[in-house]
Structure formats: C-alpha cells, structure tokens
Amino acid sequence: MTGGDAVALEDEFAPGGTGATAWTTGRIITKELPAPHLVRLRLHVEDRQRHWPGQHYLLRLRAPDDYTAQRSYSVASDDSDPLVELLVERLPDGEVSEFLADVAEVGDVLEMRGPIGRWFRWDTRTPALCLVGGTGVVPAISMIRAARHLGRSDLLRVLAVARTPEELPYAEELARAGATIAFTRHATSTRPAGPPTAAEVAPLLAGAEVAYVCGSSRFAGFGEELLVGSGFRPEAIRVERFGVTGS
Amino acid sequence: MPVTRGFSRRRAEPPRRLPPGQYDVGAGWPVLTAEATPRIARESWSVGVDGLVERPTTWTWEEVQQLPRSSYQGDIHCVTTWSKFDTLFTGVSVDTLLEAAGPLPEAGFVMAHSSTGYTTNLPLADITDGRAWIVWEHDGRPLTAEHGGPVRLLVPHLYFWKSAKWISRLELTAEDRPGFWERNGYHDRGDPWLEQRYQGDP
Numbered sequence: 001m002t003g004g005d006a007v008a009l010e011d012e013f014a015p016g017g018t019g020a021t022a023w024t025t026g027r028i029i030t031k032e033l034p035a036p037h038l039v040r041l042r043l044h045v046e047d048r049q050r051h052w053p054g055q056h057y058l059l060r061l062r063a064p065d066d067y068t069a070q071r072s073y074s075v076a077s078d079d080s081d082p083l084v085e086l087l088v089e090r091l092p093d094g095e096v097s098e099f100l101a102d103v104a105e106v107g108d109v110l111e112m113r114g115p116i117g118r119w120f121r122w123d124t125r126t127p128a129l130c131l132v133g134g135t136g137v138v139p140a141i142s143m144i145r146a147a148r149h150l151g152r153s154d155l156l157r158v159l160a161v162a163r164t165p166e167e168l169p170y171a172e173e174l175a176r177a178g179a180t181i182a183f184t185r186h187a188t189s190t191r192p193a194g195p196p197t198a199a200e201v202a203p204l205l206a207g208a209e210v211a212y213v214c215g216s217s218r219f220a221g222f223g224e225e226l227l228v229g230s231g232f233r234p235e236a237i238r239v240e241r242f243g244v245t246g247s
Numbered sequence: 248m249p250v251t252r253g254f255s256r257r258r259a260e261p262p263r264r265l266p267p268g269q270y271d272v273g274a275g276w277p278v279l280t281a282e283a284t285p286r287i288a289r290e291s292w293s294v295g296v297d298g299l300v301e302r303p304t305t306w307t308w309e310e311v312q313q314l315p316r317s318s319y320q321g322d323i324h325c326v327t328t329w330s331k332f333d334t335l336f337t338g339v340s341v342d343t344l345l346e347a348a349g350p351l352p353e354a355g356f357v358m359a360h361s362s363t364g365y366t367t368n369l370p371l372a373d374i375t376d377g378r379a380w381i382v383w384e385h386d387g388r389p390l391t392a393e394h395g396g397p398v399r400l401l402v403p404h405l406y407f408w409k410s411a412k413w414i415s416r417l418e419l420t421a422e423d424r425p426g427f428w429e430r431n432g433y434h435d436r437g438d439p440w441l442e443q444r445y446q447g448d449p
Contacts, residue, residue: 021445025249062248067256070268070328095257095270103253111248116445118431119281217278221393224283234283235364241278 021049023060026112028104029083037090038135038169039101040076042083045112050079052121053142054212054240057084057114061099068111071096074138074214074240075115076170078145084112087169089135120212120240124150129208131201131223133161134169136215139240141170143212144177153177157204159196161219180204195222198230205232214240264322265330266439272329278393279327281427282363285413289397294344294381298358298419301349308397311381314339319380319403324439326406336390336401338382341374344417354419358426359400359411366426367411368435369402371419378404381414406437406444 026043034040045057053075060070077085090101104110122128122143130140140158147156158179162168164186174181182196211232213223220241228234265271289308297303306314317340324330350371357369373379380401383390390396395412402409408428429435434443441449 021447023248061251061254063254063256064250065256068268069254069270072327099251099254105252108252109249110251113445116432119427213283217393220278220280221284228283234285237283239280239282241280243277 021113021116022047023111023113024048025109026059026084028106028108028110031104031106033101034087034169035166039088039090039097039104040085041088041100041104042077042085043110043112044082045084048084049115051075051084051115052118053078053124053146054121054139055115055117057086057112058116059086059096059100060111060113061096062111069095070111072116074142076138076141076145078142078149080149081145084114087135087138087141120214120238122146122156122210122212124152125155126209127155127207128157129204129211130156130158131161131196131211131213131227132158133215133219133223134163134167136219136240136242137169137174139212139214140179141173144173144179148177157208159201159204161196161215196226198226201226201230205230208232209236211237212240213237216243217241218243262332264332266324267442268444269324269328269330269439272331276331276394277325277327277329279325279408280393280412282365284393285363286392287362287397287413292362292397292415294398294414295416296344296348296419297416299351299354299421300345300419301351302347304344304348306344311339311398314343317343317377317380319382319401321403323403323407323410326408326433326437326439326444330439334403335386336380336382337384337387338380338398338401340377341379341381341400341417342377344381345375348419350419353421356420356423358418358420358424359409359414360416360418361411361413362415363413364427365411365413367409368423368426368429369405369409370423370436373405373409373436374402374417378402404438406434406439408433409437 024046026045030042032040056072056074073086090097132140147153161182187193295305318337382401383398400411400414
C-alpha cells in the first residue's frame with residue numbers, strides 16, 4: 001500500500017476498470033467491542049487492492065464440512081490505512097455477526113473479497129454530503145478519513161443520526177470532524193430529541209454535488225425524502241440501505 | 248481455502264433449494280436500492296417494448312391490466328446472499344408483451360430500463376418462455392414503492408438485481424451492453440446456482 005501521497009485517488013485509479021476481485025484472506029489484528037452490539041475488526045488483508053471510501057468487503061466463514069456463510073460490510077478505514085477496518089453490528093441470530101462478536105479472536109484468518117462496489121463510493125474530489133444513520137455511519141467514516149488524509153475535509157459534510165449517543169458508532173471521530181449530529185430520542189443542550197429537520201440539512205446542501213445516504217431501510221427512506229424535499233436532485237443521491245421489511 | 252476456526256454449520260443441511268452462498272431470510276424481505284425511491288402514481292406509469300421489434304408498443308396501467316394475468320410462485324435470490332422462499336407475484340408474462348411487439352430476428356439481448364435511469368441487461372432467452380414477468384402484486388397486495396411498485400420486472404431464476412424496480416421500458420438490442428450494476432462490478436448474467444455475483448466469477 002502506498003500511504004502518504006496526498007493525491008486524489010482518481011489520479012491513480014482507472015475508473016471503469018475490470019472490477020474483478022478474487023478471494024483472499026485477512027488476519028484479525030485487533031478486535032474491539034465498542035458497544036454491546038458492535039464489533040470493530042482491523043485486518044491485514046493479503047494481496048490487498050486499493051479502495052475508495054464507501055466500498056465494501058465480503059467476509060466468508062467456512063466450516064470444516066465446507067459449509068460457508070458470507071456477508072458484506074462497509075469499510076471504515078481509508079485507503080492510506082495499512083489495515084482494513086470493519087464495523088459489524090451484531091444481529092439477533094446473525095450467523096456471521098454473532099460469530100465475529102463471540103468466537104473470532106485476534107490472529108484468526110478469515111476469507112475476504114474486495115473492495116466491491118463502484119457506485120456507492122466517493123471519488124475524494126467531488127463536494128459531497130453524507131446523511132447516515134446508526135451503523136450506516138461506517139462509509140462516512142471512511143470518507144472522513146480519506147478527506148483528512150488528502151487535506152480536503154472542506155469537501156465533505158456529514159449529518160449523522162442515531163437514537164441515542166450510545167447508539168452512534170464513532171461518535172467522537174464524527175464530532176471531531178465537525179459532523180452535524182442528531183439524536184432522535186435524546187435531547188442535548190443544543191438540540192431537542194427528534195429526527196433531523198429540513199432547517200438542519202439546508203446549510204449542508206449548498207455546493208454538495210452528490211449525497212450518500214446509508215442506514216437501515218427505514219432511515220434511508222427518511223433520508224431520501226428529506227433530501228428530495230429540500231430540493232436536492234434525486235439523481236445525485238446514492239443509497240446504501242440494509243435490513244429487512246416485512247412488506 | 249482455510250477453515251474458519253470455531254465456525255460450524257448451524258443447520259443440519261441447507262435446503263436443496265438454497266443456491267450456494269445464500270441464506271434463508273424467512274418472512275422478511277430486504278430492501279436494496281442504490282438510488283432514491285421514486286413515488287410513481289399508477290396513472291402516470293407506463294411500460295414500453297422497443298428497440299429491435301416490429302411494433303414498438305407502450306402500455307399504460309389501465310392497458311396492462313387488460314392483458315392476461317400470470318403469476319409466479321417460488322423463490323427469489325439476491326446477490327447480497329439472502330433468498331426468500333415461496334414468494335407469490337402477480338402481473339403479466341413478458342412473453343405477452345414481446346408477442347405484441349414482435350422481436351426482430353437479430354434481437355438477442357434486452358436492456359431493462361427503470362424510470363429512475365437504472366438499467367440492467369439480460370439475454371433475450373432469459374426473459375422468454377415463461378421465465379420473466381412484469382408484476383404489480385406481491386402476496387395479493389400492491390407492490391410497494393420500496394420494492395419497485397407500482398410495477399417491477401421479475402426474473403426469478405437470476406439474482407434479483409436483474410429484476411429491475413420501477414420498470415419503464417424493455418429495449419431489445421443485437422449486442423449485450425452492461426447495465427448499471429454490471430458497469431459497477433456485478434456479473435453480466437447473474438445465475439445464483441453458478442454464483443455469478445461479480446465480474447470475474449465463472
């Protein structure tokens with residue numbers, strides 16, 4: 001990996017390349033549980049390819065009888081980081097997330113494939129807005145770190161939403177980066193509890209050419225409507241949503 | 248490839264109907280969308296078949312309701328590894344639309360277009376002979392906007408990104424051109440049984 005060169009990624013990436021990525025392995029270098037429902041892994045990935053902020057990796061677990069389970073997780077680290085950082089939300093009965101939370105240890109080797117995704121990624125030079133909620137903050141963290149590394153933090157605005165402070169991953173890093181933070185069920189000295197309002201999002205929109213919305217399906221729907229209702233062009237919105245709906 | 252220390256199969260055997268690398272999502276139905284969900288009124292929706300056809304044809308909501316109904320009952324598979332068993336979708340067979348439009352002999356591929364600008368490419372053979380539908384009902388209820396309502400394409404034997412939401416147009420072409428996800432790293436065909444997920448897969 002190259003690290004310190006402060007150039008936009010696009011100078012070195014050929015957009016529209018083949019995009020083919022092979023399975024490789026990642027060794028867990030650190031594992032933390034920053035909250036009861038979260039697992040933060042930092043991995044050394046063999047034959048690692050460079051990645052754009054916003055991209056994701058697949059992680060595959062393999063049982064002795066060759067049964068496998070795989071899931072995709074957004075990358076929290078930026079390209080200059082020697083390790084790939086993933087933040088995984090532990091889901092009830094989550095076959096992969098429970099394994100990562102309860103069983104996986106430092107030194108374990110996991111199958112990995114990535115980076116994947118050429119749509120929900122930031123090119124590090126276009127003025128952008130992130131509207132992210134819960135564990136959906138992860139790609140915004142990668143973007144924040146890339147922008148800081150390139151000295152272009154002015155390009156990025158982040159509005160991060162969670163129900164309570166305890167449920168906002170990377171809360172300190174978001175605050176340090178100047179993110180606007182909205183708690184839907186927790187009042188602060190400067191803000192009543194509640195979802196972000198059009199008045200809060202309006203100042204973040206000026207000059208933004210692309211918006212990244214990431215979070216639960218319900219959050220993403222809310223975020224899209226907030227942006228479109230504020231006059232942001234729907235075709236400039238890129239969405240990454242997760243979770244199920246029964247409808 | 249290495250066995251993952253401490254990981255074991257949770258269930259005795261996965262159902263035979265589960266393609267490799269997939270899991271059963273149960274009653275849920277994940278929503279995966281790359282773009283803002285459009286709110287399209289039935290009255291303003293239409294679908295067209297054009298490109299290499301004898302009679303480019305467009306149907307409004309009212310007109311498409313007059314066509315013979317057709318249902319799909321069975322499983323669907325998403326590239327993000329969930330599968331959903333025993334879904335029931337109702338709409339009209341794509342065969343019915345193609346019959347009206349009359350594909351020209353040189354038409355070998357289809358580009359499905361959504362009203363959002365989303366596209367996905369398919370071999371014509373993958374949407375003929377009772378293997379593809381445009382649908383507006385799921386489990387007897389109107390298809391919700393987040394799942395592609397009022398009308399989406401349904402190609403259940405391929406990964407679900409091929410089943411374009413908010414379908415507006417089927418364009419028949421002689422050559423295969425990549426669509427939205429295919430340009431962004433996904434496989435050109437997307438057969439779940441062959442695990443054709445990403446570019447570079449078999």
